[in-house]
Amino acid sequence: MSAVTGEAAKFNAVILISGTGSNMEAVISYSQTHPDCPYRVLKVLSDRSARGIQTARAKGIEALELDRRAADFNERLLEETEGADVIVLAGYLSILDPSFIETYSGRILNIHPSLLPLHGGKGMYGLKVHQAVLDSGETESGCTVHLVTQDVDQGEILLQKKVPVKRGDAAADLRDRILPFEHECLVEGLLLMINKMKERG
Numbered sequence: 344m345s346a347v348t349g350e351a352a353k354f355n356a357v358i359l360i361s362g363t364g365s366n367m368e369a370v371i372s373y374s375q376t377h378p379d380c381p382y383r384v385l386k387v388l389s390d391r392s393a394r395g396i397q398t399a400r401a402k403g404i405e406a407l408e409l410d411r412r413a414a415d416f417n418e419r420l421l422e423e424t425e426g427a428d429v430i431v432l433a434g435y436l437s438i439l440d441p442s443f444i445e446t447y448s449g450r451i452l453n454i455h456p457s458l459l460p461l462h463g464g465k466g467m468y469g470l471k472v473h474q475a476v477l478d479s480g481e482t483e484s485g486c487t488v489h490l491v492t493q494d495v496d497q498g499e500i501l502l503q504k505k506v507p508v509k510r511g512d513a514a515a516d517l518r519d520r521i522l523p524f525e526h527e528c529l530v531e532g533l534l535l536m537i538n539k540m541k542e543r544g
C-alpha cells in the first residue's frame with residue numbers, strides 16, 4: 344500500500360504468447376482503460392515470431408521475441424519474467440519447463456478454447472479443439488481459464504464461459520464465435536486470481 348496515495352500496489356503480469364495476441368490485447372486494454380485495475384502488464388514475451396509482439400509495443404508495453412528452439416530458452420524465460428507476480432498464457436503453444444511451473448507455482452493462468460476437461464490435453468489447440476467439439480456432436484462449447492500445472496490443461500478451473508454450437512458450424516465458425524468470450528473470460532479469470540492472491544496475502 345502506498346503511504347502517500349493509499350493506493351494498493353498493482354500486481355505485475357507478464358503475458359506469454361505465440362501468435363496473434365488478441366487475448367493478450369484484451370488483458371492490456373483492460374488495464375489501460377480501468378484505473379482501478381489491480382494489475383499492470385510488465386512485459387509480453389513470445390516463444391517464436393508473433394504478430395502480438397508488434398501489437399504490445401504499439402500499446403506501449405515492453406515486448407520481446409524469444410526462440411523456443413534455443414538451448415537456453417527456459418533460462419531466458421526465467422530471466423525475462425523476473426519480477427512477475429502472475430504469468431498469463433495467452434495463445435502460448437510451448438509446454439513450459441517443470442522448473443518454470445515450479446517457480447511460479449499457483450500463479451500461472453491459461454486460456455483454453457473449450458469447456459475443460461473436455462477437448463484439452465497435449466496437442467489440443469487452435470482449430471483442432473473446435474473440430475473435436477463438432478465431431479463429438481456436442482451442442483455447446485466455450486472457453487476455460489485455469490491454473491497451469493505439470494499436467495497439460497488439468498489445473499484448477501477458475502472460470503468458464505459457454506457458447507452455443509450452431510447447426511452447420513465449421514471449426515472456424517466456432518473459433519470465431521468463442522474468441523470474444525475468451526477475451527472476457529481471461530480478464531475476469533485474471534481478476535479472480537488476483538483477488539484470491541490478495542486474500543491469501
Ligand code: GRF
Pocket residue numbers: 360361362363364365366367433434435454455456468469522525
Ligand atoms: C485462442 O483461441 C486461445 O484460446 C488459443 O489460441 C488462440 C490464441 O488466439 N490458445 P490469440 O493469439 O490470443 O488471438
